């Protein structure tokens with residue numbers, strides 16, 4: 001990641017200044033700001049919080065919520081939990097994979113999408129379901145999922 005604007009983190013450090021055990025909260029807020037946690041940002045967090053870099057690394061690798069690789073602007077979390085699986089998440093996965101043309105965890109060439117499989121999203125009554133950033137889409141079919149992505153892409157192109 002080139003030219004990381006570290007100043008975005010100023011309010012985060014201010015908010016948590018002097019707070020014990022704020023590392024996870026700081027990292028969560030950093031990820032929300034930058035989309036992922038590049039190594040330079042982790043070093044910066046270590047420096048500013050005074051937590052040893054190895055410990056910061058230990059935390060981000062321990063918790064699955066932290067992303068150490070860049071993701072597209074729209075992060076698709078495709079549910080592979082039991083209910084979604086039974087109701088056809090494999091078909092959705094195939095449709096999304098065909099539409100995006102990239103493997104799980106990779107970014108599309110236009111930088112818009114990354115798709116990851118996740119465990120139960122907690123909305124099984126809507127299965128099969130996916131989440132794009134923080135929005136849930138349920139009762140999917142392959143065609144419906146593709147249509148949602150097409151609409152997002154068209155909206156981005158129109159800007």
Ligand code: FES
Pocket residue numbers: 079080081082083084085119120121122123124125127128129
């Ligand atoms: S199994 Fe998919 S939301 Fe629960």
